Amino acid sequence: MLKYLKKLLSGKTIINWLSVFIILTNNVSYGQKADTRTFSLYSRLSFYSYERTGEMILHTPEGVTGKNLTVRLKIKDKELSSWNGFPRGNVVRIPFNCNLTPAVYKVEAEITASDGLIYKTNTTLTILSYKPNEVKTNRLTGGLIVNKLPFFPFGFYCYSPVYPTMPEEEVVRGFNMMSPYQKITPETLTDRKAYMDRCAELGIKVHYNLLSVSGGGGVGSKIEGLSEEEKRKRLLEEIKTFKDHPALLCWYISDEPNGMKIPPDKLEEIYRTVKENDPWHPVSIVFMVPFLSSKRYINALDIVMADPYPVPVVPVSMAGDAAAALTKEFAGKRAVWMALQTFGGGELWAREPTIQEIRTMTYQSIINGATGIQYFVRQGLSYFPKSSAMWGECGKMATEIAELTPWLLSEEETLPVVSLSDNIITTSRLHDNQLIVMAVNKKNEPSGATIKINGLKNGTARVLFENRSVAVSGGLIKDQLSAFGSQVYLISLLPEKQVATSTMKNLITDPGFEDITSPGIPSACYARPGGDRGATYFLDTREHHEGNHSVRLITPVENKSITLRLFPFSVKAGSSYIISVWAKSDPELRQNNYPDGRNNIKEGEKSGPQYAEITFGDFGRARFIPDANWRRYITFVTIPSDTLHSFKTNLLLKMPGQGIAWFDELKVYEEK
Numbered sequence: 001m002l003k004y005l006k007k008l009l010s011g012k013t014i015i016n017w018l019s020v021f022i023i024l025t026n027n028v029s030y031g032q033k034a035d036t037r038t039f040s041l042y043s044r045l046s047f048y049s050y051e052r053t054g055e056m057i058l059h060t061p062e063g064v065t066g067k068n069l070t071v072r073l074k075i076k077d078k079e080l081s082s083w084n085g086f087p088r089g090n091v092v093r094i095p096f097n098c099n100l101t102p103a104v105y106k107v108e109a110e111i112t113a114s115d116g117l118i119y120k121t122n123t124t125l126t127i128l129s130y131k132p133n134e135v136k137t138n139r140l141t142g143g144l145i146v147n148k149l150p151f152f153p154f155g156f157y158c159y160s161p162v163y164p165t166m167p168e169e170e171v172v173r174g175f176n177m178m179s180p181y182q183k184i185t186p187e188t189l190t191d192r193k194a195y196m197d198r199c200a201e202l203g204i205k206v207h208y209n210l211l212s213v214s215g216g217g218g219v220g221s222k223i224e225g226l227s228e229e230e231k232r233k234r235l236l237e238e239i240k241t242f243k244d245h246p247a248l249l250c251w252y253i254s255d256e257p258n259g260m261k262i263p264p265d266k267l268e269e270i271y272r273t274v275k276e277n278d279p280w281h282p283v284s285i286v287f288m289v290p291f292l293s294s295k296r297y298i299n300a301l302d303i304v305m306a307d308p309y310p311v312p313v314v315p316v317s318m319a320g321d322a323a324a325a326l327t328k329e330f331a332g333k334r335a336v337w338m339a340l341q342t343f344g345g346g347e348l349w350a351r352e353p354t355i356q357e358i359r360t361m362t363y364q365s366i367i368n369g370a371t372g373i374q375y376f377v378r379q380g381l382s383y384f385p386k387s388s389a390m391w392g393e394c395g396k397m398a399t400e401i402a403e404l405t406p407w408l409l410s411e412e413e414t415l416p417v418v419s420l421s422d423n424i425i426t427t428s429r430l431h432d433n434q435l436i437v438m439a440v441n442k443k444n445e446p447s448g449a450t451i452k453i454n455g456l457k458n459g460t461a462r463v464l465f466e467n468r469s470v471a472v473s474g475g476l477i478k479d480q481l482s483a484f485g486s487q488v489y490l491i492s493l494l495p496e497k498q499v500a501t502s503t504m505k506n507l508i509t510d511p512g513f514e515d516i517t518s519p520g521i522p523s524a525c526y527a528r529p530g531g532d533r534g535a536t537y538f539l540d541t542r543e544h545h546e547g548n549h550s551v552r553l554i555t556p557v558e559n560k561s562i563t564l565r566l567f568p569f570s571v572k573a574g575s576s577y578i579i580s581v582w583a584k585s586d587p588e589l590r591q592n593n594y595p596d597g598r599n600n601i602k603e604g605e606k607s608g609p610q611y612a613e614i615t616f617g618d619f620g621r622a623r624f625i626p627d628a629n630w631r632r633y634i635t636f637v638t639i640p641s642d643t644l645h646s647f648k649t650n651l652l653l654k655m656p657g658q659g660i661a662w663f664d665e666l667k668v669y670e671e672k
Contacts, residue, residue: 039121041109042333045145046137046282046302047126048098056081056123057140057332058092058109068114075105075125091332093140100127126279132588133246134280137302142327142335142371143409144282146205146249147586149542150409152371153177153205153249153337154398156378159220160188162195166380168534168556171202173395174402174520177249179207179374181219184234189241196247201556201591202534203660205249207284207374208242210235214274215254215267215285219377235270236277243278246589250282250303257285258293267300286339291322295329304330307339307376310361311353316484317442320364320425327369337372338365342385342394352385355393356444356484362397363440363486367427371409373401399520399538400465404438404488406541407431420450424481428453433494434548437461437477440486449487451477461489467517504669507569507577508651511666512547513539522551524567530654531560543662545582545630550662553655556591558608563654569668570648574641576671577616579651580634583626585610585661610657616668617649626661636671 044055056073069087071094073080081096104126111119128134136145144151155177158166162180170178178199182192199206211218213226213235226234242248251274254267271283282302287294291306298304304326310318319340326336340361344352353361362373375394377384385391401408407429414430423443429436435456441447452475459472463479465488470479472491481487509524517523520538527537532555540552555561571577590610615621620637651668655661 039109039111039119040333041107041121041123042139043107043123043125044093044138044140046139047128047279049128049130049134049136050148051098054096054098054125055140056094056096056107056109056125058083058094058111058121059332060087060090060092062090064113070112072110074108074110080107091140098127100125102127102129128279131244131280133244133248135249135282137282137335138409139332139334141409141411142331142369144249144335144371147589150405151176151205152401152405152408153207154373154401155179155204155207156342156375156394157181157219157339158378161191163380164194164198165533166378167195167198167202167204168532169380170378170395171204171534172536173392174398174538175204175395176398176402177205177207177372177374178378179209179252181211181221182209183212183221183223184210184238185223192242196242196245197591198534198556200245200247201658203536203554203589204247206247207249207252209252210238210274211252211255213238214251214270215257215262217255217257217260217286221255232273235273239274239277243281246591248281250284251278252284252286253300254285256288256307257297258290259288264297264300267297271300282335284337292325292329294326298330298334301334303335303337303372305337305339305372305374308361309341309343309349309376311341311344311349311357312351313348316353316357316361317364319361320368320440320442323365323370324368331369335372336370337374338370339374339376340365342375342390343377345386352387352390354484355387355390356482358390358393359397359486360440360442360484362394363438364425364442366401366408367425367438367440373397396519400488402538403464403516403519403541404429404436407434407436415453415455417454418452420452420476421447423447424449424451426451430493433492435491435493436464437489437491438486439479439481439489441481441484444483446483446485447481449477449479449481451479451489453477453491456491456493459491461491464488464490464516465519504578504672507571507668507670508666509567509569512544512664513549513551514547516549522564526565528563528565530555530562532556535560535562537562537564540662543584545664547664550664552660552662553612553653554660555655555658558658559656561654561656563652566651566653566666568648568650570646571617571639572646572670573639573643576636576638578634578636578667578669578671579614579616579622580632580665580667581614581653581663582630582632582665583612583624583661583663584628584630585626585659587628587659590659608657610655610659610661612655612657612661612663613653615652615654617651619649625657630664632665 040059042057048054071083083094108122160182211221212223213231284303285301286305306322308318308322410431412430414428417426417428419426426439515523536554539549544550609625616637622635624633
């Protein structure tokens with residue numbers, strides 16, 4: 001959009017702020033009436049690899065509502081699966097067995113309606129061999145599957161060369177993705193490898209920018225005098241270089257092609273080239289207003305992005321409206337991400353968004369269906385955005401969305417919610433019998449919020465990220481939202497489990513890391529540095545042995561782990577104590593790093609074990625090696641008799657071995 005508006009304001013074009021306002025608002029369209037005579041079929045995942053079962057998604061037209069359907073799926077003459085019933089909504093999910101050899105299959109669907117009419121449609125089903133760094137799109141939820149876990153990308157654009165400390169400065173805020181603008185030139189390959197390697201160490205994924213050799217656009221991405229033949233050569237070399245890199249998330253091939261009048265068929269050709277060489281990663285394109293012109297490019301992308309930059313001229317609801325329009329158009333077909341404005345003060349944008357404006361734009365986008373957020377733009381420490389407070393708010397939301405990821409990407413049928421208040425928009429998600437209700441204020445004034453939950457009468461809703469609760473009475477939540485504010489409510493739909501009593505008292509405070517008074521971080525501990533400023537210790541709702549959380553440690557470089565010093569507890573001289581912890585790791589995410597900084601294993605070398613370590617004050621230490629499964633690790637410590645009769649000590653948890661691991665249910669019992 002920036003480049004498009006510059007063109008409007010350049011040369012002999014006469015335009016004022018009012019006309020800019022009209023251009024921006026009038027081009028947020030809301031789609032056309034759906035064709036009620038046709039069906040469409042998609043594979044739920046962009047491809048299948050390790051899965052034993054899969055699903056096809058059949059989009060049903062309005063004209064068959066209330067009719068019994070019989071659906072038969074075939075590959076050539078062999079039946080893949082069948083389904084019979086009445087559609088609920090406009091999507092039918094049809095399971096099938098994934099016992100197919102790697103290939104691209106054509107799946108034919110024959111749909112017979114109860115009135116005797118027969119419909120046919122088809123799609124492709126891709127089966128690939130498994131790769132540890134593969135990234136799938138889930139067309140049902142709009143989310144990604146990364147390292148076999150649901151992944152909600154929450155990050156930012158930045159500039160090249162990437163400042164060496166930028167990845168570590170931003171990962172500790174909670175960001176999990178970055179996308180540097182760059183030129184694909186031979187002389188800067190070393191720089192690109194360096195930031196990719198560092199991101200892999202830290203656990204950040206990279207939305208990889210190919211613009212200078214693919215579909216064009218982007219800040220500072222154009223390479224003058226490069227022939228189409230040379231562009232293609234560099235494109236293929238770049239894909240070959242990074243397609244197996246553990247930091248790679250997806251390929252970014254074009255920036256605002258609708259504004260630059262790049263035809264869809266050209267980008268479809270680039271898309272096919274990328275997919276032929278790397279079918280394991282999705283492809284993205286960013287669009288400017290009118291955002292729904294992206295419909296014409298559907299066969300050139302897996303992820304559709306929009307970049308509304310409304311502040312200060314256009315209402316901030318533009319961001320939510322754009323997300324809603326794209327979600328309606330691409331639901332069940334493509335993922336929708338939003339590139340949101342964190343810049344201002346020059347060109348057409350007289351100022352940056354406020355803290356409140358960036359919050360409402362982000363939550364409006366997510367409530368309206370966006371499953372990825374990428375802020376434009378970050379240049380640290382205080383260039384873009386200038387406001388460290390506003391960027392801090394973006395980091396705060398990164399931890400909030402990480403907390404909500406299993407809900408936001410859930411496939412479970414939720415309890416619908418309705419806002420009974422003007423200017424408040426809402427949505428709900430269900431995961432593991434727990435309902436979240438999200439609300440955001442579209443106006444810059446405080447507002448009372450009344451939210452009706454269908455199918456629920458009375459209960460208590462925990463207000464996440466505010467450490468308080470509100471009542472649910474007659475299916476209604478009543479609360480107050482600040483100007484442009486947001487709230488997230490958590491409601492358990494099952495009775496609270498009765499905790500079994502034990503004769504042994506656990507001495508650890510918050511042993512399951514369930515205290516989320518401050519989102520994203522464990523509460524009852526101190527953190528101590530271990531030599532790498534990018535080592536992290538976030539709570540994770542995607543992996544846990546019990547409850548809703550574990551603590552996830554990432555040690556970027558061997559022997560440079562963060563140390564968690566848990567809240568002190570009392571022990572007695574001469575007593576023995578049982579210490580246990582549940583843990584697991586992901587061995588596939590280990591980087592072959594050494595203390596001397598070498599990143600590549602030489603022939604015959606092996607990386608050391610991924611040790612984790614528990615220390616019981618000054619009295620004992622135990623090491624263990626977590627693996628890909630949740631396991632319980634136990635050790636024993638006896639306090640010497642010739643010490644103080646009673647005193648306080650701490651349990652320390654760290655992971656000297658490079659890699660990622662999750663820890664849960666820490667326990668210290670006095671042995672009776």
